[in-house]
Amino acid sequence: MTYAFQAEGLVKRFGATTALAGIDLAARAGTVLGVLGPNGAGKTTAVRILATLLRADEGRATVGGYDVVRDAAKVRRLIGLTGQYASVDEDLTGQQNLELIGSLLDLRRKDSRSRAKELLEQFGLAEAGGRAAKTYSGGMRRRLDLAASLVGRPSVIYLDEPTTGLDPVKREDVWNMVRSLLDSGVTVLLTTQYLDEADALADEISVIDHGSVIAHGTPAELKHKVGGQTIVVRPSDPGRLDEVDRLLRETTGHETESSGRGVLTAPADDDRVFTTLVRRLDEAGIGVIELSLRLPSLDEVFFTLTGAPVPHQNAHDSLEMAV
Numbered sequence: 001m002t003y004a005f006q007a008e009g010l011v012k013r014f015g016a017t018t019a020l021a022g023i024d025l026a027a028r029a030g031t032v033l034g035v036l037g038p039n040g041a042g043k044t045t046a047v048r049i050l051a052t053l054l055r056a057d058e059g060r061a062t063v064g065g066y067d068v069v070r071d072a073a074k075v076r077r078l079i080g081l082t083g084q085y086a087s088v089d090e091d092l093t094g095q096q097n098l099e100l101i102g103s104l105l106d107l108r109r110k111d112s113r114s115r116a117k118e119l120l121e122q123f124g125l126a127e128a129g130g131r132a133a134k135t136y137s138g139g140m141r142r143r144l145d146l147a148a149s150l151v152g153r154p155s156v157i158y159l160d161e162p163t164t165g166l167d168p169v170k171r172e173d174v175w176n177m178v179r180s181l182l183d184s185g186v187t188v189l190l191t192t193q194y195l196d197e198a199d200a201l202a203d204e205i206s207v208i209d210h211g212s213v214i215a216h217g218t219p220a221e222l223k224h225k226v227g228g229q230t231i232v233v234r235p236s237d238p239g240r241l242d243e244v245d246r247l248l249r250e251t252t253g254h255e256t257e258s259s260g261r262g263v264l265t266a267p268a269d270d271d272r273v274f275t276t277l278v279r280r281l282d283e284a285g286i287g288v289i290e291l292s293l294r295l296p297s298l299d300e301v302f303f304t305l306t307g308a309p310v311p312h313q314n315a316h317d318s319l320e321m322a323v
């Protein structure tokens with residue numbers, strides 16, 4: 001299998017702190033790997049190693065087949081980085097910021113200028129391109145940061161908590177931008193503390209805690225791993241709720257819960273419970289408006305895996321991004 005990037009057994013210590021305790025991370029080309037973990041889990045440290053900004057104490061990592069230590073210059077040509085450390089100069093305009101990066105990447109002046117213009121347009125910043133970045137809103141700045149990481153047309157992009165501190169509408173904006181990047185064939189490493197974000201964008205997720213990967217899989221696999229599926233039934237005739245209640249208790253072997261709006265739910269220990277219920281409802285001639293098997297949310301998965309409460313969007317302010 002060919003991976004766009006691959007890290008094996010990364011260990012990184014800062015004095016007495018073990019930031020990474022031997023983690024493996026990898027993504028196939030053209031996919032999104034979500035790295036999900038609470039504050040201090042080691043996300044940024046892993047990204048910095050993969051971005052050649054920091055050396056691991058142990059383990060190795062490659063990007064596009066190039067070693068991040070031995071072939072650092074080649075790796076840098078393949079990657080774009082955006083996130084917790086702002087790459088934007090406050091006093092320069094959006095256009096100047098992007099042109100500056102173009103010149104750092106040895107683009108010709110003319111090419112820097114046209115690339116900057118093109119990106120500003122793509123990210124809805126054409127109007128604001130002539131204004132100093134310090135006048136930008138949080139959402140605009142995040143978009144400029146994302147645009148900055150794309151100047152060199154990278155094939156691998158690291159997004160380190162790209163939506164931390166953004167309101168829901170702006171988060172959705174950034175998500176859509178990430179999706180459009182994927183259409184152009186790039187590979188993305190996305191770190192996040194938000195389960196819905198990983199669920200929405202990632203093909204596979206590595207859950208990390210205290211510098212170790214504690215679970216890995218597709219969002220659906222992770223949800224399955226934790227189990228705890230729920231059957232949801234809403235009969236078309238509310239008058240038959242009692243009958244449905246009895247059938248549901250018999251097939252699942254659990255007590256039911258009622259939402260009070262004609263919906264009954266019960267835990268399902270295995271998939272066959274669902275098909276049995278469908279058959280029994282049919283035999284009893286009970287029609288349904290709604291009948292589904294709900295997986296646990298990633299929030300529940302995260303809680304089960306880490307024992308930590310789910311982080312909330314506003315728990316983290318945007319100041320951290322401006323370091």
Ligand SMILES: Nc1ncnc2c1ncn2[C@@H]1O[C@H](COP(=O)(O)OP(=O)(O)OP(=O)(O)O)[C@@H](O)[C@H]1O
Binds near residue numbers: 018
């Ligand atoms: N330069 C450093 N010097 C000392 N300790 C560090 C350094 N960088 C990171 N650490 C420590 O390593 C651990 C992992 O930090 P890291 O920044 O990788 O976490 P993170 O998952 O990115 O967290 P957050 O969600 O808060 O950004 C933390 O305990 C942190 O305090």
Ligand SMILES: [Mg+2]
Binds near residue numbers: 045
């Ligand atoms: Mg971080």
